[in-house]
Amino acid sequence: xxxxxxxxxxxxxxxxxxxxxxxxxxxxxxxxxxxxxxxxxxxxxxxxxxxxxxxxxxxxxxxxxxxxxxxxxxxxxxxxxxxxxxxxxxxxxxxxxxxxxxxxxxxxxxxxxxxxxxxxxxxxxxxxxxxxxxxxxxxxxxxxxxxxxxxxxxxxxxxxxxxxxxxxxxxxxxxxxxxxxxxxxxxxxxxxxxxxxxxxxxxxxxxxxxxxxxxxxxxxxxxxxx
Amino acid sequence: xxxxxxxxxxxxxxxxxxxxxxxxxxxxxxxxxxxxxxxxxxxxxxxxxxxxxxxxxxxxxxxxxxxxxxxxxxxxxxxxxxxxxxxxxxxxxxxxxxxxxxxxxxxxxxxxxxxxxxxxxxxxxxxxxxxxxxxxxxxxxxxxxxxxxxxxxxxxxxxxxxxxxxxxxxxxxxxxxxxxxxxxxxxxxxxxxxxxxxxxxxxxxxxxxxxxxxxxxxxxxxxxxxxxxxxxxxxxxxxx
Numbered sequence: 001x002x003x004x005x006x007x008x009x010x011x012x013x014x015x016x017x018x019x020x021x022x023x024x025x026x027x028x029x030x031x032x033x034x035x036x037x038x039x040x041x042x043x044x045x046x047x048x049x050x051x052x053x054x055x056x057x058x059x060x061x062x063x064x065x066x067x068x069x070x071x072x073x074x075x076x077x078x079x080x081x082x083x084x085x086x087x088x089x090x091x092x093x094x095x096x097x098x099x100x101x102x103x104x105x106x107x108x109x110x111x112x113x114x115x116x117x118x119x120x121x122x123x124x125x126x127x128x129x130x131x132x133x134x135x136x137x138x139x140x141x142x143x144x145x146x147x148x149x150x151x152x153x154x155x156x157x158x159x160x161x162x163x164x165x166x167x168x169x170x171x172x173x174x175x176x177x178x179x180x181x182x183x184x185x186x187x188x189x190x191x192x193x194x195x196x197x198x199x200x201x202x203x204x205x206x207x208x209x210x211x212x213x214x215x216x217x218x219x220x221x222x223x224x225x226x
Numbered sequence: 227x228x229x230x231x232x233x234x235x236x237x238x239x240x241x242x243x244x245x246x247x248x249x250x251x252x253x254x255x256x257x258x259x260x261x262x263x264x265x266x267x268x269x270x271x272x273x274x275x276x277x278x279x280x281x282x283x284x285x286x287x288x289x290x291x292x293x294x295x296x297x298x299x300x301x302x303x304x305x306x307x308x309x310x311x312x313x314x315x316x317x318x319x320x321x322x323x324x325x326x327x328x329x330x331x332x333x334x335x336x337x338x339x340x341x342x343x344x345x346x347x348x349x350x351x352x353x354x355x356x357x358x359x360x361x362x363x364x365x366x367x368x369x370x371x372x373x374x375x376x377x378x379x380x381x382x383x384x385x386x387x388x389x390x391x392x393x394x395x396x397x398x399x400x401x402x403x404x405x406x407x408x409x410x411x412x413x414x415x416x417x418x419x420x421x422x423x424x425x426x427x428x429x430x431x432x433x434x435x436x437x438x439x440x441x442x443x444x445x446x447x448x449x450x451x452x453x454x455x456x457x458x459x460x461x462x463x464x465x466x
Contacts, residue, residue: 054293058410061295064448098241135241139248146252164259166344167266168252 020204025125025196030093033084034197040080041180043073048173074148077141096125096218097134103213104128118209125214133183140176144169292345293410296444300379300409300430308414310398314374314436317365324414327400330355335395337420340456352418354399358392360434372440375417376433384417384428384443385452388436395420398431421459425450 026034047070050060060066084090103122110120111129121127126134150156150165187194193210196202207215255262305324313319333356339347357373366388373391375384390396399407399418407413412429419426425445446452455461 052292057293057295061298061300063294063296094241098239099237100240101237104237104240131241132244135244136248138241139245139252142245142249143252143255147256160256161260162342163263163344164256167259167263168255171255172252 020208022201023204023207024200025202025207026093026200027087027089028200029084029087030090031197031200033080033087033090036080037077040073040077043069044077045177045180047073052170052173071148071152074145078145081138093125097131100128100131101213101217104131118212121210122213123211124218125211127211129186133179136179137176137183140172140179143172144176147172291339291347291411292341292343295379295429297379297381302409303378303414303430305414308432310415310431311433312360312364312435313433315367315370315438316361316436317367318363320364322360324400327355327398327415330359332400333394333397335397335418335420337395338456339424341424342450342454350402351404352397352399352420353401353404354397354415354418356394357396357398357417357434358394360398361388361391361436364436366436369438370436372437374433374435374437374441375428375431375443376435377428377430378432379430382428382430382444383441384426385440385446386419386426387440390419390453393421398434399427419454421456421461423454423456426454 047066049056050066051057051063051070057063085094101124103124105128107121107123107128115121147165147169150160151162151169154162187197192202192206204215308324310322310327311319312322332353334351334353336349336351339350371388373386373388375386377383386396397418397420399416400414401407402411402416402418407416412427412431415431417426417428417431426443428443440452442452
């Protein structure tokens with residue numbers, strides 16, 4: 001999920017012994033949180049398409065079932081992360097995502113100028129794009145959950161009309177769909193980042209290249225494991 | 227160790243600001259929605275008039291109808307196999323074919339269509355047979371108090387009280403927007419209850435049964451109001 005636009009060819013196949021070895025990036029708890037959140041998000045999106053896009057709605061129908069799956073996958077969406085707060089490593093990563101260092105501003109400037117070389121885009125364990133994405137999607141999910149609950153339980157806040165809640169829910173849904181597509185696109189471009197989320201480990205070379213400040217400024221937990 | 231951690235933990239809390247900013251935008255959006263929505267509807271309504279691709283239909287609140295069905299697939303019916311059964315607490319139960327319905331006096335009602343999901347279509351003309359006429363022809367017995375509507379999708383149902391059903395703006399509709407009602411819009415025959423939310427206007431209507439009490443319809447079993455009056459609807463028996 002790293003935002004390394006235009007990153008070069010995939011790193012060496014996992015069967016080859018890697019120069020520099022592999023280092024730990026995500027714990028099992030973190031990967032589980034990511035996986036369940038992703039699954040719930042996909043359920044939400046798929047049922048949303050069945051409810052909202054006319055031709056798909058005509059094909060699928062079963063409105064009551066789609067509504068039930070959509071409501072429950074939506075209301076459960078924040079839960080994996082909340083449970084994940086029990087994990088110390090996940091809390092530490094949230095702190096990393098929260099704080100912006102000076103090199104993060106440099107990364108953003110480089111992104112605006114479309115500079116793609118890794119040395120133009122310094123990053124800690126997470127780059128500036130990932131930090132913005134994390135903050136935004138967390139807020140967006142909360143707004144989606146809140147407006148969804150307002151549609152579900154119409155008498156929750158009598159001064160907010162259901163129509164208004166639907167309007168915000170629909171507009172933000174499109175924004176989430178577009179930004180999420182960007183998230184997936186970045187992941188598809190970077191097999192090593194995906195491997196990090198799948199296995200929990202990444203090659204030290206990849207980390208040096210794309211997350212140099214992680215190794216130098218924040219070496220916590222970056223011991224070589226292989 | 228402590229010092230090293232601090233080095234990456236001391237910058238501005240941009241992530242938190244991003245999160246709170248998004249929340250604030252959501253609240254502001256809710257507050258501004260009634261105004262934004264009017265402007266949006268007007269702009270989009272104008273745009274969708276010249277949109278051969280139909281893409282404007284995907285945008286939030288596009289105006290125009292949306293397709294809702296509670297089952298996987300709905301059979302198609304036409305002149306050859308459509309029938310509307312009127313029965314229950316009546317003296318003369320009867321099944322109407324499509325030509326039968328077309329031969330009866332037709333009434334035209336122009337009213338705004340509103341869905342509980344927020345979309346609306348202003349000034350939509352419907353035409354068909356007044357439900358009151360069908361009830362008079364069937365001869366409702368004195369113990370009849372309400373109607374139960376059933377549909378040939380095999381699942382949907384709706385209800386009205388007799389008093390509501392006899393309003394002049396309640397139709398067994400054969401045309402919408404001056405076209406025969408298409409299958410996607412609930413054709414060939416649907417109910418149209420002008421003063422209520424559109425879920426009360428059952429699509430694919432196939433049965434009208436007079437009952438001695440209101441039997442709640444499909445969505446009403448899931449918490450919708452049994453009386454789906456629109457805001458500001460005149461609820462009197464002789465309204466419209």
